[in-house]
Amino acid sequence: MIVESYSEMFQRVNSKDEGAFIPFIVAGDPDFETSLEIVKTYVENGADALEIGFAFSDPVADGPTVQEADIRALNSGITTAKGFEFIRKIRKFTSIPIGLLVYYNLIYQMGIDEFYETAHECGVNAILAADLPPEEAQDAVDASRKYGVEQIFMVAQTTSNERLQKISKMCKGFLYVVAVMGVTGARKDLKLSTVELVERVKNHSNLPIVVGFGISKPEHVKNVIKSGSDGSIVASALLDIITENLKDKKMMLDKISIFCSDLKAATRNKYK
Amino acid sequence: MISDGKFGKYGGIFVPELLIPALEELERAFLKYKDDKKFNQELDYYLKEFAGRPTALYYAKNLSEKLGCKIYLKREDMLHTGAHKINNTLGQGLLAKYMGKKRIVAETGAGQHGIATAVVGSLLGIPVEVYMGLEDVERQKLNVFRMELSGAHVLPVKTGSRTLKDAINDAFRDWVATVDSTHYLIGSTMGPHPYPTMVKHFQSVIGRETRDEILEKEGKLPDAVIACVGGGSNAMGIFSGFIDDKEVELIGVEGGGDGVDTDRTGATLCKGTEGILHGSFSFVLQNYDGQISEAHSVSAGLDYPGVGPEHAYLKVIGRTNYEAITNIEALEGFELLSKYEGIIPALESSHAVAYAVKYAKMPENKGKTIVINLSGRGDKDMFLAAREMGVDV
Numbered sequence: 276m277i278v279e280s281y282s283e284m285f286q287r288v289n290s291k292d293e294g295a296f297i298p299f300i301v302a303g304d305p306d307f308e309t310s311l312e313i314v315k316t317y318v319e320n321g322a323d324a325l326e327i328g329f330a331f332s333d334p335v336a337d338g339p340t341v342q343e344a345d346i347r348a349l350n351s352g353i354t355t356a357k358g359f360e361f362i363r364k365i366r367k368f369t370s371i372p373i374g375l376l377v378y379y380n381l382i383y384q385m386g387i388d389e390f391y392e393t394a395h396e397c398g399v400n401a402i403l404a405a406d407l408p409p410e411e412a413q414d415a416v417d418a419s420r421k422y423g424v425e426q427i428f429m430v431a432q433t434t435s436n437e438r439l440q441k442i443s444k445m446c447k448g449f450l451y452v453v454a455v456m457g458v459t460g461a462r463k464d465l466k467l468s469t470v471e472l473v474e475r476v477k478n479h480s481n482l483p484i485v486v487g488f489g490i491s492k493p494e495h496v497k498n499v500i501k502s503g504s505d506g507s508i509v510a511s512a513l514l515d516i517i518t519e520n521l522k523d524k525k526m527m528l529d530k531i532s533i534f535c536s537d538l539k540a541a542t543r544n545k546y547k
Numbered sequence: 548m549i550s551d552g553k554f555g556k557y558g559g560i561f562v563p564e565l566l567i568p569a570l571e572e573l574e575r576a577f578l579k580y581k582d583d584k585k586f587n588q589e590l591d592y593y594l595k596e597f598a599g600r601p602t603a604l605y606y607a608k609n610l611s612e613k614l615g616c617k618i619y620l621k622r623e624d625m626l627h628t629g630a631h632k633i634n635n636t637l638g639q640g641l642l643a644k645y646m647g648k649k650r651i652v653a654e655t656g657a658g659q660h661g662i663a664t665a666v667v668g669s670l671l672g673i674p675v676e677v678y679m680g681l682e683d684v685e686r687q688k689l690n691v692f693r694m695e696l697s698g699a700h701v702l703p704v705k706t707g708s709r710t711l712k713d714a715i716n717d718a719f720r721d722w723v724a725t726v727d728s729t730h731y732l733i734g735s736t737m738g739p740h741p742y743p744t745m746v747k748h749f750q751s752v753i754g755r756e757t758r759d760e761i762l763e764k765e766g767k768l769p770d771a772v773i774a775c776v777g778g779g780s781n782a783m784g785i786f787s788g789f790i791d792d793k794e795v796e797l798i799g800v801e802g803g804g805d806g807v808d809t810d811r812t813g814a815t816l817c818k819g820t821e822g823i824l825h826g827s828f829s830f831v832l833q834n835y836d837g838q839i840s841e842a843h844s845v846s847a848g849l850d851y852p853g854v855g856p857e858h859a860y861l862k863v864i865g866r867t868n869y870e871a872i873t874n875i876e877a878l879e880g881f882e883l884l885s886k887y888e889g890i891i892p893a894l895e896s897s898h899a900v901a902y903a904v905k906y907a908k909m910p911e912n913k914g915k916t917i918v919i920n921l922s923g924r925g926d927k928d929m930f931l932a933a934r935e936m937g938v939d940v
């Protein structure tokens with residue numbers, strides 16, 4: 276299967292006057308098969324790209340929602356090898372870009388080179404390690420270039436303009452803009468500062484930008500897209516649906532499909 | 548960052564981007580104040596008047612006679628709040644004050660570091676919140692009460708294994724959201740740069756004093772210095788006084804739990820492998836994929852699946868040795884010191900005592916001069932020790 280690149284994807288959505296809708300899941304949450312069905316539901320209901328997390332026992336950048344998802348996935352038997360198997364299965368039904376979200380110890384234990392090589396073979400477009408700032412990332416960046424996987428970095432409210440430029444040089448694919456001061460988790464309101472941050476990042480980098488953390492309602496998606504972001508990652512709000520419907524899989528998938536359609540709809544009419 | 552915070556290849560700053568500016572600010576402040584006259588005058592004042600420094604280097608006559616060695620105890624157990632932890636909380640607490648921070652968060656396992664942070668918060672007028680795993684909150688109710696008496700707020704952690712490593716996770720998460728106003732006061736020589744270096748700096752007072760004291764008492768350096776290792780702060784503190792004296796053997800003693808060859812152990816350096824946890828590259832207890840294991844030791848302070856990166860470095864270059872002492876051996880050390888010297892050690896420190904006994908009994912070590920860092924007193928462990936010994940209290 277020919278895999279769509281992030282830049283092709285951003286062009287595709289932008290040409291339709293849209294932003295990219297990028298839903299997140301932890302591979303293997305709540306179990307391998309259901310997890311795969313959830314990803315299918317994402318794709319059928321408007322996902323422009325996918326963000327797939329590999330579960331970690333100590334996810335310091337994540338709030339309780341993602342941590343619970345990690346624990347469910349680990350308890351259902353997910354491993355790094357099965358995580359890659361999960362990606363291979365996804366590649367059977369979609370060519371949209373896939374980004375991996377991991378903690379660095381998982382990469383390090385497999386072997387940096389082997390991790391990137393395997394990721395590339397499975398059809399992963401990009402990798403973001405939540406606890407790997409540019410200062411520590413040279414080995415990972417080298418491996419990412421070697422295997423043609425794009426290395427993504429985060430920028431946040433606290434990132435200075437100078438640092439933003441430095442990060443933007445190392446980063447490929449898109450810049451992940453952390454919308455909130457804090458960890459992942461659904462939030463009621465989107466702060467004004469998020470909109471300001473999007474503008475500031477746009478002024479200091481030519482990369483496409485995607486906003487994540489705390490984006491949990493269609494109106495949040497609409498706001499970040501309108502403010503100039505090229506896309507929006509939604510994680511905890513979707514995982515909350517999983518958490519709340521563990522006993523009724525049909526209900527879970529129905530709710531996810533409706534929610535995804537609404538989130539995707541909010542990315543439309545970007546320039547109107 | 549001014550420094551990369553590496554000890555050989557260990558250490559570093561493996562944290563989410565949001566924290567980088569906070570670590571940069573902390574590094575700047577630490578470098579500015581660590582040699583600042585006014586800062587050090589104030590710190591020395593509190594170390595002396597509030598914490599009770601210097602501590603004695605006590606010649607343990609009865610134990611020495613029994614073992615045929617010269618055994619000295621560095622009496623960190625005599626400090627206010629009962630352990631060496633206060634050296635670090637006074638240093639970092641004062642730094643937080645000089646930095647204008649309005650709030651301090653800390654993690655704690657058994658509660659020793661939490662208490663040492665709580666009293667410093669109360670001393671300096673900075674509100675303190677302490678993350679503590681729900682399991683530990685239930686096991687250590689008395690320490691929760693002590694912290695709250697000193698005005699700190701204890702936040703039970705309900706995620707993960709509900710113990711120290713989860714408390715650290717939550718303290719980091721808190722800090723990610725509050726970096727502007729808050730200082731995260733880490734309790735050991737672990738975490739991202741500058742913590743391992745900074746905590747060692749504030750604990751190195753133990754090593755400086757011990758060196759002077761042993762030279763005064765013996766006219767020569769000791770043959771061996773033995774300290775327990777959880778995250779590694781009391782050990783780094785005392786080792787730092789002797790690190791350049793190659794003839795002094797430095798031995799770190801880990802919590803072996805049920806035994807290093809079982810999966811109920813806290814012996815990270817003896818059993819673990821290289822990996823990344825809580826912001827630095829060091830040794831960790833983990834599975835094949837890199838998922839972090841739960842540690843186990845009878846002493847909560849040694850019950851941690853990671854270890855400070857400088858210990859990893861000292862181990863691989865061969866400057867230090869690390870040994871594990873099991874729960875049962877530690878309890879024997881606990882009883883032995885209480886009985887022979889009338890000094891009840893913390894269960895953590897009992898590991899160092901137990902290994903010192905083993906060491907002294909080796910024929911090649913006969914007559915040697917040994918310093919044990921008695922990192923804390925055993926008051927906090929009375930209920931647990933009594934239960935383990937089958938005594939009803």
Ligand SMILES: Cc1ncc(COP(=O)(O)O)c(C=O)c1O
Binds near residue numbers: 656
């Ligand atoms: C008395 C005592 N000793 C040792 C430790 C272990 O910590 P570290 O290795 O940082 O000295 C603790 C930790 O709680 C402690 O309370």
